[in-house]
Amino acid sequence: MGSSRFSSELIRSSTDLVLLSLLRDNSMYGYEILMTLADRGNGDFEFKQGTLYPVLYRLEREGWIRAKWEIPPKGKKRKVYSLTAEGRKVQRVRAEEWARFTRSVNAILEECDHEEGKS
Amino acid sequence: MKKENRERIEGFLDEMExxxxxxxxxxxxxxxxxxxxxxxxxAAEMDAGDSEKDAVDLALQEMGSPHEIAHGIDGVVAPASSSRIETLRRLVSVGVLLWAIYLCLNVRPWSYGAEGAATLAAVLLFHVPVIIFAWPGIIWRKNWLFGLIPAGLAIGIAMGVGMMGVASNAEIVIPMTDDPGAIVEASAPASDGSMPRWGQWLLFGGILCSFLVILGAMQQSQQRRWVFGLTSLFFLGVESAYQWEELRFRQDWKEIREFAEGYRDRRGGFPNKEALLSGGPPLHNDSFLFSDGTDGYSLFWNRPLSGGFALVADSRERSIRVQD
Incomplete structure (x- = not known):
């Protein structure tokens, strides 16, 4: 995943959670997902459009999201993704896990900074 | 859109396809x-002020290599065949499913007790993987090693659990019968140092279990729940019906034994057929009681769930058997 701001490892490890969270409240199509990511991530969370599709298809295969073709009265045929009940559960679990993880990392970093300040 | 830009987009999409x-x-x-x-x-880039050529350049650059996209998608999308092949696969799955159900319902009455349950489980363990494989889209490419670890555990657990409480060869009862039509299933002792029969069954079941675990690891969790849930329900449904039937047979046999033993204590010999039929306990089933009035008696009990099969117990034998 080509990121302009965060390392690709960091983006990769959080992609599933980010996409599931985006789709939790709204159904979106591919390009819309990319735009929303860039918007909500303050432009820092970006990855190449081409890398989005394998991730979406994988989440669909896992049964966490479902895809549906929509043809608006005016406009192009679009494949719209939404969260399944299973995906909702996975999102909740992963979000909690992520919160615990970041709290833990932050605590370590703060402690290290504190010790560095003392010395 | 200009022709050259359209052609570049088409070229990219063709290459990917x-x-x-x-x-x-x-x-x-x-x-x-x-x-x-x-x-x-x-369109968004052009709205932001880019020329059409620059917008196409940027969009294609952001997409990356068409081969890499295709490779990435191929790795996660279940390979699908033509609709004709898919229909054929569905038909094969349904055929195997119906055959498995038929086989289960016809194989189960041939055995008794835990052995019947094991036979039923073996039939299911053998057929469920075939159904999972044949139905399109259930199994898809994933890291096979991911499933090998739980599969190894499954085989170990299956062997370990199966060996717990297994009687030694000296204690195994071998039912005897003179009737060549009688279906007697028993664990034969290993006489030549080779693996005993129950060991072979354990190995067989363990391998099938581990294979099923591998396949389960390659399915969506929802599909996995459906496959294993329905299989377990079917197993429990069929097995509990037969276990209930066999429980009633054991109850009848117990009552007959109590009556016959009491009769012998009072009169010095077992009751003859007439005495068993007239004075014996009421039975759950249209049973046949046999007794020559001297050294023993037996109970033939037609299986209500499977016509043509009978459970047989004899006071001179140490086991219950199934007769065709």
């Missing part, structure tokens, strides 16, 4: 989706 495996319909769907998003991106 050619690199994709899967059915024609799958490829078309993927192409339509990516094309739609690509055109949205180009």
């Amino acid at each position: 050619e690199s994709l495996s899967g059915s024609r319909r799958q490829k078309e769907d993927i192409r339509t989706e990516i094309e739609s998003d690509l055109l949205d991106r180009i």
Whole structure:
């Protein structure tokens, strides 16, 4: 995943959670997902459009999201993704896990900074 | 859009489509989706002030290599065949499913007790993987090693649990019968140092279990729940019906024994057929009681769930057997 701001490892490890969270409240199509990511991530969370599709298809295969073709009265045929009940559960679990993880990392970093300040 | 820009987009999409495996319909769907998003991106860049050429350049650059996209998608999308092959696979799955159900219902009455349950489980363990494999889209490419670890555990647990409480060869009862039509299933002792029969069954069941675990690891969790849930329900449904039937047979046999033993204590010999039928306990089933009035008696009990099969117990034998 080509990121302009965060390392690709960091983006990769959080992609599933980010996409599931985006789709939790709204159904979106591919390009819309990319735009929303860039918007909500303050432009820092970006990855190449081409890398989005394998991730979406994988989440669909896992049964966490479902895809549906929509043809608006005016406009192009679009494949719209939404969260399944299973995906909702996975999102909740992963979000909690992520919160615990970041709290833990932050605590370590703060402690290290504190010790560095003392010395 | 200018012709040259349109051609570049088409060229990109053609290249990606050619690199994709899967059915024609799958490829078309993927192409339509990516094309739609690509055109949205180009339109957005042009709205932001880019020229058409720059917008196309940027959009294609952001997409990356068409081969890499195709490779990435191929790795996660279940390979699909043509609709004709898919229909054929569905028919094969349904055929195997119906055959498995038929086999289960016809094999189970041939055995008794835990052995009947083991036979039923073996039939299911053998057929369920075939059904999972044949139905299109259930099994898809994933890291096989991911499933090998639980599979190894499964085989170990299956062997370990199976060996717990197994009687030694010296204690195994071998039912005897003179009737060649009688179906007697018993654990034969290993006389030549080879693996005993129960060991072979354990190994067989363990291998099938581990194979099923591998397949389960390659399924969506929802599909896995459906497959294992329905299989377990079917197993429990059939097995509990037969266990209930066999429980009633044991109850009848117990009552007959109590009556016959009491009769012998009072009169010095077992009751004859007439005495058993007239003075014996009421039975759950249209049973046949046999007694020559001297050294023993037996109970033939037609299996209500399976016509043509009877459970047989004899006071001179140490086991219950099934007779065709």
